[in-house]
Amino acid sequence: MIDPRVRFWSPYGDLLNGGPYSWHILDCDQRRWVTVTGSAKALPDDPDAIEILSRHIDQLDPDVHKITVSDEGDIVSISSSPKHEVGWFVHYPRYDSRDVPNTGHTPLTRPQMEEVDRIGHSVDLVRYEDGPGKSQLGIFKYAMIWLHLARIWNEMQIMMALPRHELIVPFGRIVLDDVEPRILGFTVPFIPGGTFEENKTRPFRFAWLQQLTSVVDDLHLKFGIAHQDIAGRNLVVDPVTEKIRLFDFELSAKIGGPGVDKHRNDIDGVIFTIYEILTLDGHFRSIPHWEQDVKAIEKMAEWDVKIPIEAGNGGIKKIRSFLAEWAAGRRSKAQNGPVTAPSQLDWPGLPPQTPVPFMSYPDSDDERSRGTYHPGGNRYVKNAIDAGQHVVRWERPPTKSLLANKENQSS
Known part of the structure; x- marks a missing residue:
């Protein structure tokens, strides 16, 4: 709801x-x-x-x-x-299979999906057939107003261009209008258990921090894109692998491109996110993103941790030490100039x-x-x-x- x-x-x-x-x-x-x-x-x-x-x-x-x-x-x-x-009125782009990567799945139309729940603005939980006798729960993201069409298109293209990655929620299906073959949005598989923002009871694992920094490194240094919305609401834990998965690439952009916002820095985003998950304190990001100051968190002598941390990895001291070392290394690398991503992603802009x-x-x-x-x-x-x-x-x-x-x- x-x-x-x-x-x-x-x-x-x-x-x-x-x-x-x-x-x-x-x-x-x-x-x-x-x-x-x-x-x-x-x-x-x-x-x-x-x-x-x-x-x-x-x-x-x-x-x-x-x-x-x-x-x-x-x-x-x-x-x-x-x-x-x-x-x-929203002028949805016309679908042509020659213009999209081979995702391995044929597109869906709206009547092929059954609404299960309403998650948020232009985000629904749906059910559809994903093969003979196989039912799939998915998250359907769509652009209901023209102001959001470019973002949905951007996210869909990025997710289709990304190779499958164990720490990223995979792409699902393109969703078409049933009257004209126009792209309304897309689906991604639904992963149960809730996001870190929704599920605030599970003990935190040091491995999840390592996985988060690893996927951010891959996005930046391998694929050449900035996520720009790292947050607990965009992280889930896969119940099969017990590893985190990142989603929501709506604000993502090519590093060095016009869509990058220096105030949405992913390094800072990781620090904010880990702090918020462990302390349940979100006030540092309750202000406009251009006014947020991650140094206020980094300089704190103690974090008031409210969530249990899985034993055996040094607790909060080890987490903060790892975070500080990783952030320092990434910031130092950034000062040395842009890095050429070996698998730079590219995708088409929204058709006029x-x-x-x-x-x-x-x-x-x-x-x-x-x-x-x-x-x-x-x-x-x-x-x-x-x-x-x-x-x-x-x-x-x-x-x-x-x-x-x-x-x-x-x-």
């Missing part, structure tokens, strides 16, 4: 002088956009609009695009008019859109753009439909109603 704290996201709003204020909100559970409109007093900022929408969202009909609320947050009116639909002209929705409330001709570019779903483009629909019932149906079926 999606954490209620991250169920809603509001990337923008229309705030008119003197009101009304309108906030456009994505509900990651139902995968739908709803606009909340009201006075500046009722909706001074997006968290206020999200709080009000959260009270009503599961009772709204699926075709409602906009609600207008009173200063107390009660619904005054609703609209199901297409002109109030604010979802952005084929320009499709469209007309701004002729019944739009926005007088500035009503009926305006555009030769191409980003557009709302309503404009894409008017232009004759196929729109992938993501809407689904709320988790609350699905749980109720399951209870009724079992009773």
